[in-house]
Amino acid sequence: MxxxxxxxxxxxxxxxxxxxxxxxxxxxxxxxxxxxxxxxxxxxxxxxxxxxxxxxxxxxxxxxxxxxxxxxxxxxxxxxxxxxxxxxxxxxxxxxxxxxxxxxxxxxxxxxASAIKPNLPGMDDARVLLLRSLPDMDQIIAQLQHVTKDRPIAVLGAGFIGLEITEALHQLGYCVMLIEAGAQVMASIDPEMASPLHRTLRQHGIDLRLNSALKAVRPQTEELVLELSSGESVDVSMLICAVGVxxxxxxxxxxxxxxxxxxxxxxxxxxxxxxxxxxxxxxxxxxxxxxxxxxxxxxxxxxxxxxxxxxxxxxAGRECEYRGTQGSSICRVFDLAVASTGASEKRLKAQQIAYRKLYTHSSQHAGYYPGAQPIHLKLLFSPDNGRLLGGQAVGKDGVDKRIDVLALALQAQMSVYDLEELELCYAPPYGSAKDPLNQAGFVAVNWLEGNDELIYPEQVADYQGQILDIRNEAELQNGMLPNALHIPLDELRTRMNELNPTLPIMVYCQVGLRGHVAARMLCQSGWKVVNLTGGYRTYCDWQQSQQGEL
CATH class of the missing domain: 3.50.50.60 (FAD/NAD(P)-binding domain)
Known part of the structure; x- marks a missing residue:
């Protein structure tokens, strides 16, 4: 050579x-x-x-x-x-x-790879910009000097770059309209996991337009008029395209x-x-x-x-193989982080690969230590042997740590049984004695070994049986599943006579943990029971993802 x-x-x-x-x-x-x-x-x-x-x-x-x-x-x-x-x-x-x-x-x-600029009328206007290179960045910064803050800046596409530039513009004090042709932001994750991102974007004043495709740009002297698939025409000061590469x-x-x-x-x-x-x-x-x-x-x-x-x-003559890409990634969306590794449920379905899934909402560190925040975790694994297939997480803190550990576990072809045994750092400011990944392992193994039968949010509407809400009274203020009977967990042993002994039971709590306790109690009393994985929290996220709006 x-x-x-x-x-x-x-x-x-x-x-x-x-x-x-x-x-x-x-x-x-x-x-x-x-x-x-x-x-x-x-x-x-x-x-x-x-x-x-x-x-x-x-x-x-x-x-x-x-x-x-x-x-x-x-x-x-x-x-x-x-x-x-x-x-x-x-x-x-x-x-x-x-x-x-x-x-x-x-x-x-x-x-x-080059940034895609859709081939639509008006996209050649100087106020329609991309963000892929340093010169692109320089153009955006220069154009911002001519933009007044009384008219929004539009960002087209809600992937990594779209979300990051949306936050950047918001930090600079601009009004931002985020336009996405799909029903969710961050298409690499599953829809229900994007629901917290939708809430956060709107809470920060972002005008989020889902299920809205751009049809044309009509340049005017002082603004750009965007024609959307919804039939709306919106006035913006500039447009940044972030639809992919x-x-x-x-x-x-x-x-x-x-x-x-x-x-x-x-x-x-x-x-x-x-x-x-x-x-x-x-x-x-x-x-x-x-x-x-x-x-x-x-x-x-x-x-x-x-x-x-x-x-x-x-x-150089040193034989070496590239083992493949598992797609580990993370993005900050205001005060949230969203990360994933391995396959999504969408990809597994498309490839017709058998899988099971679960949801947990454990805190990133000990709950008794100030500042504990939930990590909303979705885990995908093989129903045959529990081998890990992928994971997604959303939260304010500790998301990167869990997905990084999960990424390594995927590389090592580990299973949910290994998650049970993970020995991770623990001190109250940093973690819990039972880490969120341990908890996910426990839930998966309980299903694999027949200790807990899980039901998913999308299956609730077709469930034939009794629905039992075992949350506390105060938690009901945020809503209940239709036709649910309420018996708090701590009263369940003494009130089982209120349940129909001839019908199966779907039990749920806020995040799924107490639901498992209730399910074990009821199973051993003779009922056929399923536990709603992720509880009412995941059910609400899934419902919102189906509506496409909040």
Missing amino acids: KRVVIIGGVAGGASAAARLRRMDESVEIVLLERGPYISFANCGLPYHISGEISAREDLLVQTPERFSKRFNVDVRIHHEAIEIDPKEHRVVVKADGQVYSLNYDKLLLSPG RAENQLAQQAGLVLGQGHSIQVNQHLQTSDPDIYAVGDAIEVIDWVTGQPASIPLAGPANRQGRIAADNM
């Missing part, structure tokens, strides 16, 4: 270049970047707009000059690869209006490389494309979903960095 050419920097390309140099001092490395930056923190862009990251230069992870000096890499910014000739092992490059050829022994593609596959397609689903670049476990001398990493490639084993497009910074390292090892 004499020369390696890397097309594209940032997470995948820059990581590969640095790793390759550490593995081989003799190889010539040429890094081509069509823009001015080879390594910047694109995940930090919304936080510079808000002012939380005050200095723009803090987003520059490495300058071309520092990177070139430290790693002895021929860094060529503003050099765009416009063609690949795999047979001749040659890249055609355009720079300063000139075109030249560059031969390679190994080639790495790290072109990333599309893999940059033009070079790969022109070179005849095989593309996968969604037109991402297909690679093997060594991150080789269909040409063995061309590797690819980052947002442009198709990966294997760690849980389902199916091809997927999962554009995340962490996996892109690891892929760059693994591709470099393979090019």
